[in-house]
């Protein structure tokens with residue numbers, strides 16, 4: 001069949017078909033366009049300020065490796081004036097991180113960036129291997145996830161850095177939007193679309209500059225730029241529900257590649273409807289109006305009941321959700337809905353919006369953990385709760 | 400347009416990355432010799448190759464990590480001589496001598 005020429009330079013052979021608009025591009029033009037779009041995301045969202053010290057959460061995987069490479073390129077090309085540092089977490093799973101940490105160490109040399117590796121043992125007094133020895137393999141992803149959530153922030157804090165960027169891409173965001181949609185959790189759905197998380201209460205700001213980048217293009221970018229990355233799966237069990245959402249996203253992409261960004265944009269539009277949530281898309285890309293969506297669409301169903309009944313999965317899920325909710329803001333619509341649904345035994349605690357003090361919500365609901373100082377809606381944060389359980393177990397074992 | 404050398408076999412290289420190499424004996428690059436035509440006499444295409452890889456090269460019983468519902472699993476990219484196979488006719492692409500086919504998974508940790 002006839003070889004297509006690049007739609008941009010019209011000189012080179014096209015090697016990419018872009019999922020977002022079907023544009024056929026050559027390698028050089030693709031790399032340029034990919035970088036330009038990330039630059040656009042960064043500038044339109046005002047992610048950075050000149051001289052800012054930024055830690056890149058680096059796993060050695062494709063997303064964070066591409067993020068590091070692109071940020072280095074853009075920082076030099078556009079004079080952001082950023083002081084970039086690679087920050088890696090070592091969960092302490094024997095063998096699991098060896099190759100990926102080796103990759104990050106090579107990246108540090110390749111990109112001429114300082115690298116800081118922080119271990120779970122350093123942060124929590126427990127490696128994941130020790131956790132598994134104590135509690136078994138079931139449910140350990142909960143621990144790993146909860147610990148990981150804080151690990152980057154804690155590591156950044158140790159380095160005196162107030163901004164962590166992560167490699168979350170459009171597919172990840174779409175997946176999270178779908179998960180929260182399927183759970184009927186609009187507040188979290190809204191939060192998950194935000195490019196910046198963490199607010200005045202948190203000491204460390206988090207952002208995801210690759211939020212609009214397709215995973216497919218990230219992999220192709222890494223391939224065509226011959227970036228050095230590492231692929232592995234967590235050797236412990238994956239979270240089943242997320243896995244299903246992921247498979248769904250990929251299947252939708254196959255049928256209609258624009259679906260991924262459409263889901264992201266839909267999530268942003270929902271966020272606009274949620275009181276207290278900031279619209280997070282850049283002005284020029286979020287033009288699709290929210291018109292047509294009315295209150296009826298968000299209320300009036302028992303969808304909170306629709307979660308997988310029973311089992312470890314639900315429990316783990318709830319734990320993670322509560323933890324994430326502790327960073328987050330809930331909304332009046334959902335609150336009303338759940339209150340109206342008083343018959344439900346499952347009714348979960350809803351953190352009150354920060355600005356919502358008119359209802360006499362105690363300010364401390366979004367305070368800090370009494371043990372570690374990490375932002376938490378409870379007196380003791382999720383990580384410290386888990387640690388308490390672990391430490392009791394360790395004491396038992398030693399007796 | 401196809402030149403099928405001596406008419407009997409086509410030699411190509413097949414690469415796996417992004418974690419897929421784990422399904423193929425932890426080996427990234429494989430040299431593969433395929434018959435130039437399939438059993439019905441049609442030139443060997445990607446469908447044939449994918450089936451061949453599953454039956455001859457895969458060392459892992461979890462075939463569905465590579466092929467789902469008789470097609471390449473969604474989330475796995477296929478590059479034919481560095482070009483997205485969507486530009487080359489996907490499964491209908493007829494293999495040429497010295498082709499390089501890359502299968503790269505996007506599904507593994509970021």
Ligand SMILES: [Zn+2]
Pocket residue numbers: 006007008009010011012025026027028029030
């Ligand atoms: Zn071009």
Ligand SMILES: [Zn+2]
Pocket residue numbers: 369370371372373374380381382383384
């Ligand atoms: Zn704590």
